Amino acid sequence: MKIINGIDKMKTYARIMKKENKLVGLVPTMGYLHEGHLSLIRTARKQCDTLITSIFVNPMQFGAGEDFKKYPRDIKKDEELTKDCFVDALFCPQDEDMYPEDFSTFVDVEKLTDSMEGASRPGHFRGVTTVVMKLLEIIKPDIVYFGQKDAQQAFVIRKMVRDLNMDVTTKVFPTVREEGGLAMSSRNTYLTKPERKDASVLHRSLKLAEDLILSGEKDTKKIIKKMRETISGVPSAKIDYISIRDTKFLKEVSALRGEILIAMAVFIGKTRLIDNIMLDMEKQKGVYVSGKSQ
Amino acid sequence: MKIINGIDKMKTYARIMKKENKLVGLVPTMGYLHEGHLSLIRTARKQCDTLITSIFVNPMQFGAGEDFKKYPRDIKKDEELTKDCFVDALFCPQDEDMYPEDFSTFVDVEKLTDSMEGASRPGHFRGVTTVVMKLLEIIKPDIVYFGQKDAQQAFVIRKMVRDLNMDVTTKVFPTVREEGGLAMSSRNTYLTKPERKDASVLHRSLKLAEDLILSGEKDTKKIIKKMRETISGVPSAKIDYISIRDTKFLKEVSALRGEILIAMAVFIGKTRLIDNIMLDMEKQKGVYVSGKSQ
Numbered sequence: 350m351k352i353i354n355g356i357d358k359m360k361t362y363a364r365i366m367k368k369e370n371k372l373v374g375l376v377p378t379m380g381y382l383h384e385g386h387l388s389l390i391r392t393a394r395k396q397c398d399t400l401i402t403s404i405f406v407n408p409m410q411f412g413a414g415e416d417f418k419k420y421p422r423d424i425k426k427d428e429e430l431t432k433d434c435f436v437d438a439l440f441c442p443q444d445e446d447m448y449p450e451d452f453s454t455f456v457d458v459e460k461l462t463d464s465m466e467g468a469s470r471p472g473h474f475r476g477v478t479t480v481v482m483k484l485l486e487i488i489k490p491d492i493v494y495f496g497q498k499d500a501q502q503a504f505v506i507r508k509m510v511r512d513l514n515m516d517v518t519t520k521v522f523p524t525v526r527e528e529g530g531l532a533m534s535s536r537n538t539y540l541t542k543p544e545r546k547d548a549s550v551l552h553r554s555l556k557l558a559e560d561l562i563l564s565g566e567k568d569t570k571k572i573i574k575k576m577r578e579t580i581s582g583v584p585s586a587k588i589d590y591i592s593i594r595d596t597k598f599l600k601e602v603s604a605l606r607g608e609i610l611i612a613m614a615v616f617i618g619k620t621r622l623i624d625n626i627m628l629d630m631e632k633q634k635g636v637y638v639s640g641k642s643q
Numbered sequence: 644m645k646i647i648n649g650i651d652k653m654k655t656y657a658r659i660m661k662k663e664n665k666l667v668g669l670v671p672t673m674g675y676l677h678e679g680h681l682s683l684i685r686t687a688r689k690q691c692d693t694l695i696t697s698i699f700v701n702p703m704q705f706g707a708g709e710d711f712k713k714y715p716r717d718i719k720k721d722e723e724l725t726k727d728c729f730v731d732a733l734f735c736p737q738d739e740d741m742y743p744e745d746f747s748t749f750v751d752v753e754k755l756t757d758s759m760e761g762a763s764r765p766g767h768f769r770g771v772t773t774v775v776m777k778l779l780e781i782i783k784p785d786i787v788y789f790g791q792k793d794a795q796q797a798f799v800i801r802k803m804v805r806d807l808n809m810d811v812t813t814k815v816f817p818t819v820r821e822e823g824g825l826a827m828s829s830r831n832t833y834l835t836k837p838e839r840k841d842a843s844v845l846h847r848s849l850k851l852a853e854d855l856i857l858s859g860e861k862d863t864k865k866i867i868k869k870m871r872e873t874i875s876g877v878p879s880a881k882i883d884y885i886s887i888r889d890t891k892f893l894k895e896v897s898a899l900r901g902e903i904l905i906a907m908a909v910f911i912g913k914t915r916l917i918d919n920i921m922l923d924m925e926k927q928k929g930v931y932v933s934g935k936s937q
Binding site for chain 1: 802
């Protein structure tokens, strides 16, 4: 596996792969890889000739009071893990190369970023779309892979790709969960042992919503109320938001039809966690479609 | 010459050219082609294997009170002119294809767009960078050509290309002028005959600034004062801005050194015109460098 730090070197490598007519896949990550990343990487490995993984803890997508500095990093372990997954090239650019001092160009997806993560974390999505745009321009992959855990991010990137007429295909794969249901996340490392137990309440409340909907509940207010009650049962938990939205415009829905996203952010102690499920209301009362790709 | 309206058709054509290893050039325009465009097109024709010209009066770069609706259009004549210049493909997309109803992604270059055209025309550069990004993603040219008349635009596009790690080379070629010095512009069509004569005062004041600098004047305030006096001599003229700036950050300069841009926007009657010159202060007292390419 090649380890590439320089942007120009990455461009050269990617251009050679293109010339050789390889189908190039990119799994962009912030490193500290867990089974969620690895399952994406393994899927991508099967689908692509050349598989590139990027590791870049993108300062631009962290807000002022957020955890950029303490975000967990373990590049040596990430190198081993990606090598074991037969990744062809690991791209680890430097902050100062990605954002030179006079950097001043930004990509914004409006509307889709007004709510949920965009509302709770101002500037977050500008950071995400700008860095993903840069990675896509550097690597020019045929396919780029995202995890459903960051559902809104995936919707936003797809919108950017469509609006700007970019050639890449965006694929989204299911959230990988720990035994208790907790969605895999590099941030789970912040949790104490009891908090980790408490954190399973996110998934539990999502499953409750799914069960309610499957058994015929149509009132989104009632569903959210019951989810809130479940979460309130855990003293360390503090809800940031719970929201039920359509999957086209990410608008809050009152009537449950088509494809819906139930998404949440909850603090467990000081750690902010997100999770979501997607349901298809048309296909047999709510088929779970989290694995849906483009 | 192929005339292409559909975005997907344009992509297909451009991808075939790439596959055939053609060096692809793009001259993006808003149509109503004049000698300024044509000289760009002729230069590009010599440098590229495949030459694409786009014509798109981009609604996003016009402000609310501006001239989008009355902007001159003559697609039939443009077709003839580009054909005569041996353009390979003319890309004329539709508004509704470029900006579908739910379009919501924007590219912004900050700082460079704070002043001059950016200050006088809020939102203008967001429109320019967004549409150019789209055109570059659709066509993926090796070289994209701009005229120096829109100097700030050229700087902004170059910054976008650099910041977002895009592969295209941006080339800028000199402003073409009418006999009296008036910079060619599609908007000159708005001028009455006497106004057209009056409009030569823009270039006259720029030449005055150049002469002053070449003869040793170093005080930018004095230079701008003399330029203002020249323009005030023409009753139909009303200055929007006159500015002397470095060509790296487009910051207003007081000391004349390195490469400088003297730029202006002036209303002649109701018509807003822009013009500029660039001077290199290092190379022998002020060599005229308007034809400088990247």
